[in-house]
Amino acid sequence: MAMAALRREGRRFAPLLSPRPIAGVRSSLVSEEDAPFGTRSISTQVVRNRMKSVRNIQKITKAMKMVAASKLRAIQVRAENSRGMWQPFTALLGDTPSVDVKKNVIVTISSDKGLCGGINSTSVKISKALHKLSSGPEKETKYVVLGEKAKAQLVRDSKKDILLTISELQKNPLNYTQVSVLADDILKNVEFDALRIIFNKFHSVVSFLPTMSTILSPEIIEREAEAGGKLGELDSYEIEGGETKAEILQNLAEFQFSCVLFNAVLENATSEQGARMSAMDSSSRNAGEMLDRLTLTYNRTRQASITTELIEIISGASALEG
Numbered sequence: 001m002a003m004a005a006l007r008r009e010g011r012r013f014a015p016l017l018s019p020r021p022i023a024g025v026r027s028s029l030v031s032e033e034d035a036p037f038g039t040r041s042i043s044t045q046v047v048r049n050r051m052k053s054v055r056n057i058q059k060i061t062k063a064m065k066m067v068a069a070s071k072l073r074a075i076q077v078r079a080e081n082s083r084g085m086w087q088p089f090t091a092l093l094g095d096t097p098s099v100d101v102k103k104n105v106i107v108t109i110s111s112d113k114g115l116c117g118g119i120n121s122t123s124v125k126i127s128k129a130l131h132k133l134s135s136g137p138e139k140e141t142k143y144v145v146l147g148e149k150a151k152a153q154l155v156r157d158s159k160k161d162i163l164l165t166i167s168e169l170q171k172n173p174l175n176y177t178q179v180s181v182l183a184d185d186i187l188k189n190v191e192f193d194a195l196r197i198i199f200n201k202f203h204s205v206v207s208f209l210p211t212m213s214t215i216l217s218p219e220i221i222e223r224e225a226e227a228g229g230k231l232g233e234l235d236s237y238e239i240e241g242g243e244t245k246a247e248i249l250q251n252l253a254e255f256q257f258s259c260v261l262f263n264a265v266l267e268n269a270t271s272e273q274g275a276r277m278s279a280m281d282s283s284s285r286n287a288g289e290m291l292d293r294l295t296l297t298y299n300r301t302r303q304a305s306i307t308t309e310l311i312e313i314i315s316g317a318s319a320l321e322g
Contacts, residue, residue: 057283064115072273075270079270083263086263093216103140104192105195106130108147112147120147120150122200124150130198131143134196141161145166146169147167169182194214208274218249
């Protein structure tokens with residue numbers, strides 16, 4: 001009631017104190033453009049607009065987190081089930097990343113969309129490091145890129161080494177038939193001694209492990225089998241039917257590549273959704289913190305404006321009484 005009375009008194013005596021109407025005494029401070037030089041002021045309208053923008057962004061990030069969570073639950077089961085497809089090949093043929101060959105092809109798997117943390121950058125960094133290690137005067141290393149994000153990064157400095165690019169893999173739900181056709185296209189258009197598949201293996205929503213799987217050509221498998229080691233155990237198996245050992249190794253290599261590629265694509269897609277879920281959760285929390293700071297700034301600015309008005313009203317009333 002005291003404040004209302006002071007406001008009434010101010011409106012009553014304002015025409016006597018100022019040659020202009022009391023337009024200068026308003027509920028918000030002037031903007032920085034209208035403020036005199038050297039003064040510090042901010043408009044409450046600017047702060048309100050900023051708060052509205054941050055609140056809208058927070059709604060978007062929360063919605064994206066929910067969408068990523070629903071997609072994660074659906075694809076995680078498929079990724080875990082696909083792990084049983086390539087494990088028998090590892091038991092039979094092994095996984096020899098240290099094998100020395102002349103023609104290496106690095107298959108880099110990434111996503112088509114961003115806002116999913118650093119999973120794409122991690123895959124590209126490992127691919128570049130592997131390209132540098134496997135390059136030499138008598139060696140040839142090329143790329144096969146799956147996903148727009150890895151393509152955008154590798155084209156900058158390794159465009160001449162990219163043999164094939166494939167995108168929009170996850171536009172429709174993936175199945176083994178689609179990936180096997182994709183693997184067959186890669187095998188028809190690429191000459192290789194070893195295929196190095198780089199992807200992110202899913203561990204949890206907040207954890208993924210950059211992984212490399214190696215697929216050898218039938219000729220290299222025969223060479224390694226003759227040299228002994230893990231692949232030397234192939235000679236202990238009896239071959240039935242009219243197929244030769246070379247034909248069986250050719251079929252095994254093709255089937256192994258399609259199974260490993262299918263699992264790698266699903267694992268990377270699961271890691272993408274988990275990383276996006278974590279990134280959107282972090283963005284939502286950051287937006288909430290920013291909104292709290294803006295609310296505090298808005299309240300302080302509004303309180304400062306009210307205090308200034310009260311001081312002016314009281315000063316004018318005192319001057320009249322004096």
